[in-house]
Amino acid sequence: MxxxxxxxxxxxxxxxxxxxxxxxxxxxxxxxxxxxxxxxxxxxxxxxxxxxxxxxxxxxxxxxxxxxxxxxxxxxxxxxxxxxxxxxxxxxxxxxxxxxxxxxxxxxxxxxxxxxxxxxxxxxxxxxxxxxxxxxxxxxxxxxxxxxxxxxxxxxxxxxxxxxxxxxxxxxxxxxxxxxxxxxxxxxxxxxxxxxxxxxxxxxxxxxxxxxxxxxxxxxxxxxxxxxxxxxxxxxxxxxxxxxxxxxxxxxxxxxxxxxxxxxxxxxxxxxxxxxxxxxxDATPFAGAQYAYAPHAGVVSYLQPLGAQVRRGDPLFEVVDPLSELRSVVHASTDGVLYARERLRFAQPGLWLAKVAGAEPIRSGRLLSD
The missing domain is CATH 3.40.630.10 (Zn peptidases)
Incomplete structure (x- = not known):
């Protein structure tokens, strides 16, 4: 060496x-x-x-x-x-x-x-x-x-x-x-x-x-x-x-x-x-990956384990505002595997929380997040 x-x-x-x-x-x-x-x-x-x-x-x-x-x-x-x-x-x-x-x-x-x-x-x-x-x-x-x-x-x-x-x-x-x-x-x-x-x-x-x-x-x-x-x-x-x-x-x-x-x-x-x-x-297009975001701030509870095969409409995670009790569930927009989750459990603007690898392109332009 x-x-x-x-x-x-x-x-x-x-x-x-x-x-x-x-x-x-x-x-x-x-x-x-x-x-x-x-x-x-x-x-x-x-x-x-x-x-x-x-x-x-x-x-x-x-x-x-x-x-x-x-x-x-x-x-x-x-x-x-x-x-x-x-x-x-x-x-x-x-x-x-x-x-x-x-x-x-x-x-x-x-x-x-x-x-x-x-x-x-x-x-x-x-x-x-x-x-x-x-x-x-x-x-x-x-x-x-x-x-x-x-x-x-x-x-x-x-x-x-x-x-x-x-x-x-x-x-x-x-x-x-x-x-x-x-x-x-x-x-x-x-x-x-x-x-x-x-x-x-x-x-x-x-x-x-x-x-x-x-x-x-x-x-x-x-x-x-x-x-x-x-x-x-x-x-x-x-x-x-x-x-x-x-x-x-x-x-x-x-x-x-x-x-x-x-x-x-x-x-x-x-x-x-x-x-x-x-x-x-098998491989799938990066353009087929769903980046799932929360609609408002709150505490995140994941509803699917990593590696789960999900279908369009399946729940991915729940977000709860602890003061207003506003509760939202975010769903998969494509069929595929849940391949990544954010480690933080508090939803913030612009911060993805889950990624699903799907076979059909659903995004275009810049595919990488920062």
Whole structure:
């Protein structure tokens, strides 16, 4: 294992922050895995502990057939953001910016740089595009904030990877994946290994999140150069490792083994690995996800367990105003699986309380919430 510590810009005098990348194995075939970009989402960090241990074992056994880069703490800024003993790792305290939104969009700069260079050789095109990505990122203007510097650095680490896994979690959630529709055939096995109960697909969810910033340039370049052979050479997924409290050691070890089994299928690890079990779900469009909100303030009581299969009209939760006794029940507007719930039990304006993954599109435009 090699350890690389990259300093982050805009630290206050007398303090420093760094992004640590742990690199296992060698070769041009590269996987990149990061955890806790939303720094208060700790299950991915716990899984990274198990991945680090197992990757070190596999490397010592000579079983790594490519390079695996692991970032156990993808957000040192948010990791230190505590307010009255409560961790706040989703938004930057200084700017209010969501750490997983508005990553650099590379396609326009790449298109200008690659004019007249791409042809019918897909392998040669991939090498050219990855080289151009590194150059574009290296030539970005100096970061104007610590968050911008972190995002540039993370994207630079991942831009030339064949596989990118971004480990997150929701507030209370089943295990689920977010991915591009084009990636789903290759990700079916990962979802099955992990026991995912929902997979949400979108080509552009509207927030320029990390996973889409890695994968979208390949789609955009293919559209810009239709006569060139340009595959989607970066297979990406955001993996939501259940809820924020799901940090049990055995579960983390099992999730790490599931990820390693998928890496073995993708040619990164030698040896015998268990086949993927039968999948627990099929993919649905992200546009088919219902975000359910309360009609007024009050105390929330959930009426369905996580993972419940609901039908349109089924009750999801009840909201009761403790002073007026106004009572409302919010219902499912689609058939699907209840895949996430808010951890807070007091309804507030604009705060979603439940999410249902349905097969029929019911939303458009920006699909991500902040």
């Amino acid at each position: 090699q350890r690389f510590d990259h300093p982050l810009p805009w630290s206050s005098p007398g303090t420093t922050r760094q992004l640590t990348v742990l690199s296992f194995g060698t070769g041009t075939h590269k996987a990149y895995i990061q955890a806790a970009l939303h720094a208060d989402e700790l299950p991915g960090m716990r899984v990274a502990v198990e991945l680090r241990r197992r990757l070190a074992e596999l490397e010592s056994q000579g079983r790594l057939l490519g390079r695996v880069d692991l970032v156990p703490v993808a957000n040192p800024i948010g990791l230190g953001q505590m307010f009255q003993a409560t961790h706040q790792g989703r938004f930057d305290f200084n700017s209010g910016k969501n750490f997983n939104r508005d990553f650099p969009a590379l396609a326009d700069a790449l298109s200008m740089r690659l004019q007249g260079q791409l042809g019918a050789d897909a392998e040669a095109n991939v090498a050219l595009i990855r080289s151009a990505m590194r150059e574009v990122l290296d030539q970005l203007p100096a970061a104007g904030s610590a968050v911008e510097g972190l995002q540039h650095l993370l994207l630079r680490q991942a831009c030339d990877a064949d596989l990118v896994l971004d480990l997150h979690c929701d507030f209370e959630s089943v295990l689920l994946l977010y991915a591009l529709p084009q990636a789903w055939p290759q990700l079916r096995s990962l979802a099955a290994h992990l026991g995912a109960e929902a997979v949400l697909l979108a080509e552009d969810s509207g927030g320029q999140s990390f996973d889409e910033a890695c994968a979208a340039p390949w789609l955009q370049l293919a559209a810009a150069f239709p006569d060139a052979a340009i595959p989607v050479a970066c297979l990406t997924a955001t993996v939501e490792l259940r809820g924020m409290a799901d940090t049990e050691a055995q579960q983390a070890a099992d999730d790490a083994e599931a990820i390693l089994a998928f890496l073995a299928e993708r040619g990164f690890i030698a040896g015998n690995w268990s086949d993927a079990p039968a999948p627990r779900c």
